[in-house]
Amino acid sequence: MPPPNFTPVDRTRWLAVIAIGLSIYMATLDMTIVATALPTIGHDLNSTATGTQWLLVAYNLPMIGLMIPLGRWVDVVGKRSSLLLAIVGFAVASTACGFAPNLGVLIALRVVQGTFAALIAVLVLAAAALVIAPKDRGKAMGLIGVIGPLGSVSGPVFGSLIVSQLTWPWLFFVNVPISAIAFALVAATVKDAGKLRAPAPAWLGAAAVVAGAFTLLLLGIDNLTSGSTVVGVVMLVGAVVLGAFWSRTSDAANVTGVLRLPPLLSLDSSLLLVTMTGGSMFFLMPYILEQHMGRTAGEVGSIMFAMPLAMGIVSFIGGQLADKFGDWRAGLVGACLAVLGVALLFTQGEQWTTAGTMWRLAIVGAGMGLFVAPNQSATMKFAPRERMGTASSLAGLARNLGFTFGPAVGAVVVGAGRSVNALLVVPLVASAGAALIAVVTAVQIRRLNREPAGPATAVVPQQPEPVGNPE
Incomplete structure (x- = not known):
């Protein structure tokens, strides 16, 4: 039986389910939509292929490194307000990406964009619990499962079409109307009295350690697969050290408590x-x-x-x-x-x-x-x-x-x-x-x-x- 403190809703709000699906669609779309446009972006911003590859890495790093810290934060804040924040933040970051004057700024903005995408991903189940009745749980998650992954699948197709017909900034501007629809649906259909609150300094420290560990892990794997064995091993050792440090904190105990x-x-x-x-x-x-x-x-x-x-x-x-x-x-x-x-x-x-x-x-x-x-x-x-x-x-x-x-x-x-x-x-x-x-x-x-x-x-x-x- 589920724990007794889990209080389900009695009626599924299907528009809210669609809104959650649209939000995760938007987040997964930007994982791949840029891939086919990297040569064009590199040409316009006078960058090499090695430099433009960081546009993909910069987005994906927060999608892994910040998942656990953001999940801990979502535990204690309002799900509706944090989802609205994530959607607005993603739209603003996407707009800023379209106006980036050079590759360095664009990479930094992709990190910000990826951070809000990670927050959206964390909120999928947390927000869904507010709007899905137990009898419809599988059906609703199936619907989200159809809408969400379509983003990563359709990204290369849309990316090629946009670059061939428009200019590369529209790869990011396309998120604005999707965000507007998702925001309106969430605001109208998701009910939650919880409010936002700023993270405490202890949370920021734990987030930095976890994000650093996963960043070193991913970069270490990338270096190993590309032939830079020594650099890759050093980064993996650094990831293990940071992970071991985090595992001794109370934050880690709370996370492992859920896994148990x-x-x-x-x-x-x-x-x-x-x-x-x-x-x-x-x-x-x-x-x-x-x-x-x-x-x-x-x-x-x-x-x-x-x-x-x-x-x-x-x-x-x-x-x-x-x-x-x-x-x-x-x-x-x-x-x-x-x-x-x-x-x-x-x-x-x-x-x-x-x-x-x-x-x-x-x-x-x-x-x-x-x-x-x-x-x-x-x-x-x-x-x-x-x-x-x-x-x-x-x-x-x-x-x-x-x-x-x-x-x-x-x-x-x-x-x-x-x-x-x-x-x-x-x-x-x-x-x-x-x-x-x-x-x-x-x-x-x-x-x-x-x-x-x-x-x-x-x-x-x-x-x-x-x-x-x-x-």
């Missing part, structure tokens, strides 16, 4: 591995199809589209199945489908056919789509209301780390010049691990569902220490 609530650790672990499967597939398949199978770039795009298409279609269906048959059943089937789809890629022989590759990728995408909505629905169900910000940040961190580690490990394998089957081992191991953990999650949820509600069986975590200054 079953089944949250297994939910986040399986989510990390499922997204790592997807991240490695999106990275490795172009190499396999172009270099080993001789396909053109256009053919690769068409073949790979089967995976996100199936993911989007099945995500909403997966949410409905979760509401009808239970989160753990739908999530377990999704994880097993993903590993089945990857395993079937091994059966194609030396030359892959277009149709054969597409339906196998569709199975992988369908498995991921079927898995994510029940996974997020279960997190909402078992996380305490007053710790929903932390729980949401941990889920978001797992998702972002999976999409980061997948390509990183794939790059190492590609660099070693391995065979097609060796390349596919990366997503196979990740998806198999996710399926095994999904079994553990299913056992935990079944046991919790059999337990009667009451103080003797419910696990109530300690109250989080304040991370904001008193009002």
